[in-house]
Amino acid sequence: MKKQSKEIVSFAKVVANKNYKDLVSSIGELLAENRRRALQTVNEALVRTYWNIGRHIVEFEQKGNVRASYGDQLLVRLSKDLTVAYGKGFSRSNLFMIRQFYVRFPKFQTVSGKLSWSHYAEILKSDSELEIGFYAKQCELEKSKNGIQLQKPEDIVSRYQLYLPNRDELQRELEKLLGAEMDTES
Structure with a gap:
């Protein structure tokens, strides 16, 4: 027992x-x-x-x-x-x-609630409106993909600076990103 x-x-x-x-x-x-x-x-x-x-x-x-x-x-x-x-x-x-x-x-509506001030501070170092739009969208996509473990914004910017050889290609890439976003919202 x-x-x-x-x-x-x-x-x-x-x-x-x-x-x-x-x-x-x-x-x-x-x-x-x-x-x-x-x-x-x-x-x-x-x-x-x-x-x-x-x-x-x-x-x-x-x-x-x-x-x-x-x-x-x-x-x-x-x-x-x-x-x-x-x-x-x-x-x-x-x-x-x-x-x-x-x-x-x-327009505050164009500011992403997904990005922190440090993201915007890094993105704003660019003089190009097109690059700023691209980097903001890319940071947002990276954050969505990786959740809270977002890469440092300067890593995203530096990675894409190498990728962006000219303004026309950047414009096409940004349009693709925005087009894909519009398709998923529909």
């Missing part, structure tokens, strides 16, 4: 241990999923905030004109004042990039 009792206790420990491991695993999955969601929400908020800051800067600079009459001095002063008031993150170069973000994506 004692042997059977020990087997029952031993079996109960195995069951309890398995249930405990399942509990730990379940909690781990819950944490991972919600951390991913929180990170995505923060990234979306940051992208939206930077786009709006860029819009405010451009509207202030232009005051209804197509082009601003002054530019860099505003960013220098704004950088100093925002840094004093709100801390790091408002260097002149970052404000310039934020401003460029709005200039390059003047």
